Amino acid sequence: MYPQVLTNVRVTDKKAAQDDVDVQAAVKKVTEELGDIGRILVRESGTESVVHVMVETESDGFEL
Helix, strand or coil: CCCEEEEEEECCCHHHHHHCHHHHHHHHHHHHHHHHHEEEEEEECCCCCEEEEEEEECCCCCCC
């Protein structure tokens, strides 16, 4: 089990937040930085105006 951080981001439009060019670029950058040692998951809440952002990596010392 890898250490992980989960952050909930309040948004007015979940779909627009996920489709935002800057958000997609940030997710891509983190994905590239993590490489094979972790992952990032961004998903919409089913019940709230929230986007869940979870980063998981094999090392506590990884800095974004």
